[in-house]
Amino acid sequence: MELYISRNGAKISKVKESFRVKSDEQEYILSSEKIKSIILESECSLTSGVIRLAFEKDIPIIITDIYGNIMGQFYKSNGTKNGKLKKEQYKFFSSDNGMEIAKEWVIEKILNQKIHLEKLLKRRKKSTEALSIFNNYFKKIEENKGNTDKNRDMIMGFEGITSRIYFRTISEIMEKKWKFEKREHQNAKEPYNIVLNYMFGILYRKLETLLLQEGFDTTVGILHTEGNNKLPLLYDFIEKYRILALEGVFDLFNSKEIKDSFFEGETSKKLTTEGKYVISSYFNNIFSSGREYRGKKYIIDDIIKFELKKLKNVILEVQI
Structure with missing residues (x-):
């Protein structure tokens, strides 16, 4: 599944091997084993622990505009291997x-x-x-x-x-x-x-x-x-x-x-x-x-x- 952030103000943090997502409306925790990618469309914040966990699990962090078009992404580098x-x-x-x-x-x-x-x-x-x-x-x-x-x-x-x-x-x-x-x-x-x-x-x-x-x-x-x-x-x-x-x-x-x-x-x-x-x-x-x-x-x-x-x-x- 994709962890999709479309509301402004959301905060993503790391809890053991999971991601915690907190906003004004709700809070939930998702296992990193179930996440294929993290999509950030809105203004939000995430900790360095989230980025490290994403890299460890080969989960790309993708930034898009409001139309779903990719503006950039973070992913684990395999430059030497490839x-x-x-x-x-x-x-x-x-x-x-x-x-x-x-x-x-x-x-x-x-x-x-x-x-x-x-x-x-x-x-x-x-x-x-x-x-x-x-x-x-x-x-x-x-x-x-x-x-x-x-x-x-x-x-x-x-x-x-x-x-x-x-x-x-x-x-x-x-x-x-x-x-x-x-x-x-x-x-x-x-x-x-x-x-x-x-x-x-x-x-x-x-x-x-x-x-x-x-x-x-x-x-x-x-x-x-x-x-x-x-x-x-x-x-x-x-x-x-x-x-x-x-x-x-x-x-x-x-x-x-x-x-x-x-x-x-x-x-x-x-x-x-x-x-x-x-x-x-x-x-x-x-x-x-x-x-x-x-x-x-x-x-x-x-x-x-x-x-x-x-x-x-x-x-x-x-x-x-």
């Missing part, structure tokens, strides 16, 4: 082999979007013929060879086109009151985008934590390169798993779990504490649910760890 991985990562990601892996991630994202739309359209007895255009972009990306700026831009352009088709179709399917004009990222005003951005924030911090724990340098990517992007590898790798948030946000709206009371503000809307709780609880349940992987059932957290270990093995085995 030095070789980082060295080989830099070489591999700049090679044609690295680009082939990034292409697989993008194709998987597009395929997942197509499958999701097919399922929704068939359920509503609507034609799926227009979705055949996705196949054209699979082929274009597969045919795109070489790790060059030109090819990188082309791949991201194809991905952008399919995403616009996906979101346009989703808006058409949704209940009238929740339809949206376009996909908004920062400063979103429409409920669908606000909820999706918050869910993506949760997904980003989960994946960033796992990438760092495995020893990857998240500042070096393949398709997303260095520059204004802060965490290129995170933006690359998340493509495989965006469908978790895309399906999750649609299901929340479709099952009428999202309420008007989840949003506050006039021109600049944001989620209430109640809304954040419902959304984060739902998404965490998705991560703890079982999915089939290599013929067996695993929770999604474990599947992502398997995939990262596989990527690590590929990088270390391929000599550039």
